[in-house]
Amino acid sequence: MVKLLLFGYGNPGRGDDTLGPELIGRIAQLHLAGVECQNDMQLQVEHVTDLAACDRVLFIDADMSCAEPCDFSEIFAEKDGSYTSHAMSPTALLYAYRQVYGKDAPPAFLLRIRGYDFALGDPLTEQAAVNLDTATKLVHELCMDASLQRWRRCLVNKGDSVE
Amino acid sequence: MKGVKLRKYGQQIIAAITGKRIHGTATVPGGMNKPLTVVERDALLADIKNILGWSQDAVALNEQIHTSHPEHYRFATIRSNFLSMVGGGGELELYHGGLRARSATGAMIFDQFDYRGFQDILREEVRPWSYMKFPYLIELGKEQGWYRVGPLARVNNCDFISTPLAEAARKHFREFGQGGFVQDTLAYHWARMIEILHCAESIQALLHDPDITGTDLVADLGEKRSVGVGVIEAPRGTLFHHYQIDGQGLIVKANLIVSTTSNNQAMNESVRSVANEYLEGHEITEGLLNHLEVAVRAYDPCLSCATHALGKMPLQVELLDADGTLLDRLTKGSNGAIERTV
Numbered sequence: 001m002v003k004l005l006l007f008g009y010g011n012p013g014r015g016d017d018t019l020g021p022e023l024i025g026r027i028a029q030l031h032l033a034g035v036e037c038q039n040d041m042q043l044q045v046e047h048v049t050d051l052a053a054c055d056r057v058l059f060i061d062a063d064m065s066c067a068e069p070c071d072f073s074e075i076f077a078e079k080d081g082s083y084t085s086h087a088m089s090p091t092a093l094l095y096a097y098r099q100v101y102g103k104d105a106p107p108a109f110l111l112r113i114r115g116y117d118f119a120l121g122d123p124l125t126e127q128a129a130v131n132l133d134t135a136t137k138l139v140h141e142l143c144m145d146a147s148l149q150r151w152r153r154c155l156v157n158k159g160d161s162v163e
Numbered sequence: 164m165k166g167v168k169l170r171k172y173g174q175q176i177i178a179a180i181t182g183k184r185i186h187g188t189a190t191v192p193g194g195m196n197k198p199l200t201v202v203e204r205d206a207l208l209a210d211i212k213n214i215l216g217w218s219q220d221a222v223a224l225n226e227q228i229h230t231s232h233p234e235h236y237r238f239a240t241i242r243s244n245f246l247s248m249v250g251g252g253g254e255l256e257l258y259h260g261g262l263r264a265r266s267a268t269g270a271m272i273f274d275q276f277d278y279r280g281f282q283d284i285l286r287e288e289v290r291p292w293s294y295m296k297f298p299y300l301i302e303l304g305k306e307q308g309w310y311r312v313g314p315l316a317r318v319n320n321c322d323f324i325s326t327p328l329a330e331a332a333r334k335h336f337r338e339f340g341q342g343g344f345v346q347d348t349l350a351y352h353w354a355r356m357i358e359i360l361h362c363a364e365s366i367q368a369l370l371h372d373p374d375i376t377g378t379d380l381v382a383d384l385g386e387k388r389s390v391g392v393g394v395i396e397a398p399r400g401t402l403f404h405h406y407q408i409d410g411q412g413l414i415v416k417a418n419l420i421v422s423t424t425s426n427n428q429a430m431n432e433s434v435r436s437v438a439n440e441y442l443e444g445h446e447i448t449e450g451l452l453n454h455l456e457v458a459v460r461a462y463d464p465c466l467s468c469a470t471h472a473l474g475k476m477p478l479q480v481e482l483l484d485a486d487g488t489l490l491d492r493l494t495k496g497s498n499g500a501i502e503r504t505v
Binding site (some may be wrong): 012038039040041044045046048049080081082096100 | 164166167168170171173174184185186495499
């Protein structure tokens, strides 16, 4: 069985930034076999150790500029300046993985869910909640059929694959 | 890999103590709702010798980086007052002690001050151009009363550290100051590693203490009070929490002075120092932008409490003339890409 890691990140105290952790919470409640759910406020370098134990990883984050309702993409290791910050990009984390372990990270994908309001203390917006429903359905489908072929077929439709 | 595993160990401790890596649920008023189990303790003990060794390596590495680069001594360096908590004997203390403030020359401003009365020594100034407040020591006034908190302040301010390896590292650090405080802003990183070493030693001692797996988890709550003040030394510096509750126990007033706020003026002064050194003409160069970022990051500010959604611009530098007219603006994206937007 493919061991999947779902990693949502964002600040639940900042409106739609909670989309990633919120989705993780929903999937975790399903107790799907072979699916590990993790979340954190932001990605940091020690999270490479989480990647080491899985066959594939899906990062899930709120995004204020992607297409609605969500954007699903495959990502690859890329060096950028975020490794010096409190909030690494997922591609930089994959790059750090290569540096730490001397090999490529497991295949990695990124699901960006469109958010609109990230103000302190604000609730999830109505439109973001609609996008979250769509994204949750997509992630559930991906967990049910975790073949790389299936995941990459979803890329063609960029998150519109939910039927 | 050592640094990554050090950070991972920190996560493991948080998970063992609070139940989860983030948003722990184990803390309750007056104590904890879960003990540390023997299994959890033994898992942490299994790695502690490595953690101690790596912490020593981290101190040595940061000391070497700082001392072998004389240009680091003056980079973004300012002379400031220092504020921190110390124990009853003047030792480094992170959880419960008295407040100590000393001037840049080392002169004592106050010592062993009961933090519950912090409003008698600290005031927060509001300035129209920033959402962040500017705290200052009342005794010195708005102009002279700003101060630094955090590892640099703590390691300078304390008389000793209670664990032997960190104490030896502290003495080495203070020798670098040649009898005075080490005011080098980039020495924050060095001081931070000395504190990590102290914490590793303390964790080892605590894990060997039989009481660590005890089940007496909640203190006697005592008489209910409507106002409470709590102060600790958080990783970034002194952290003040001040709450008022009503008869139902609901919070009706809350004020926090977080360490990044305490370092606000100091970070601005470091930015001024870098600008004076590296700004030429009317153009913000990529080099200047990077230098400013290095200066601010030395304080490890928690500006990351802001949103981390992809697409956000984490750094923007504007150059204004004396009349406030925008001359240049450079932004650095979350992917590190730099863009001029004027």
